[in-house]
Amino acid sequence: MKVTSYEGANQHQNSLQLKRVAFYGRTLSEYLKMFDINLSLWKDCKILDCPGGASSFVAEANKLGIHVIGCDPLFDNDLESLVQRGKADIKYVIERVSYVPHLFKWEFYPTITALKEYRTLALQRFTEDYTNGIIQKRYIKAELPKLPFKDKSFDLVLSGHFLFLYSDKFDYSFNLDSILELYRVSSKEVRIFPIQGQNAQPYEHIETLLSELENKDITADIIPVSFEFQLGSNQMLRLIR
Numbered sequence: 001m002k003v004t005s006y007e008g009a010n011q012h013q014n015s016l017q018l019k020r021v022a023f024y025g026r027t028l029s030e031y032l033k034m035f036d037i038n039l040s041l042w043k044d045c046k047i048l049d050c051p052g053g054a055s056s057f058v059a060e061a062n063k064l065g066i067h068v069i070g071c072d073p074l075f076d077n078d079l080e081s082l083v084q085r086g087k088a089d090i091k092y093v094i095e096r097v098s099y100v101p102h103l104f105k106w107e108f109y110p111t112i113t114a115l116k117e118y119r120t121l122a123l124q125r126f127t128e129d130y131t132n133g134i135i136q137k138r139y140i141k142a143e144l145p146k147l148p149f150k151d152k153s154f155d156l157v158l159s160g161h162f163l164f165l166y167s168d169k170f171d172y173s174f175n176l177d178s179i180l181e182l183y184r185v186s187s188k189e190v191r192i193f194p195i196q197g198q199n200a201q202p203y204e205h206i207e208t209l210l211s212e213l214e215n216k217d218i219t220a221d222i223i224p225v226s227f228e229f230q231l232g233s234n235q236m237l238r239l240i241r
């Protein structure tokens with residue numbers, strides 16, 4: 001499926017060009033694909049989603065009996081502010097995607113409308129869970145590169161659509177420090193997706209990063225996943241203890 005002819009579409013633009021970190025999120029079904037997760041293997045485990053954003057992974061996974069905590073700098077905001085911010089950012093990001101449809105694979109989401117439906121569903125499921133989730137401490141305010149958790153607090157740590165993707169706004173040191181922090185709070189694995197920036201190119205310092213991790217005796221590899229929306233964005237970075 002080829003999505004074209006949007007107002008403002010520019011075949012020569014080679015980057016998504018998001019001017020701010022979007023409060024935007026995916027559903028559990030998308031998380032399972034982009035992080036290659038078999039939930040039955042993580043049933044009795046504790047998972048961290050950092051940053052959670054407007055994703056419904058925490059809400060949906062907890063309903064299935066999986067212990068997941070989400071953290072994000074915005075998780076001290078009231079519900080209404082997050083609903084408004086989430087709706088505004090869905091509109092903002094989808095508009096930017098529609099300017100550069102040639103940078104995306106229109107398969108999982110066959111159309112812009114389907115993409116918007118997924119994003120709206122995630123925001124709705126997240127916001128339905130937020131008030132109780134704050135009380136039950138499954139949504140926690142936290143900001144990389146420092147997290148308010150003890151060493152090895154979580155078996156699996158997931159980080160989607162933040163590191164690398166916004167590397168025009170966060171430098172190499174920030175990315176490295178954040179990854180080391182995610183590793184510190186994990187006891188088994190860290191998974192990070194995608195490893196591309198908004199220009200649909202692999203993170204430019206990935207080789208340096210991998211060798212720094214190796215120097216610290218951290219096992220890290222790049223693994224293919226069965227999810228690809230931004231063209232070529234079909235791999236995750238995995239750190240294992």
Ligand SMILES: C[S@@+](CC[C@H](N)C(=O)[O-])C[C@H]1O[C@@H](n2cnc3c(N)ncnc32)[C@H](O)[C@@H]1O
Pocket residue numbers: 021022023024025026050051052053054055072073074142143144145159160161162
């Ligand atoms: C696009 S969302 C990621 C949502 C989710 N992980 C996903 O893949 O659908 C990016 C989030 O990063 C959060 N963020 C911004 N600065 C951050 C920081 N320094 N540390 C952690 N999260 C941050 C934003 O508040 C936003 O909710």
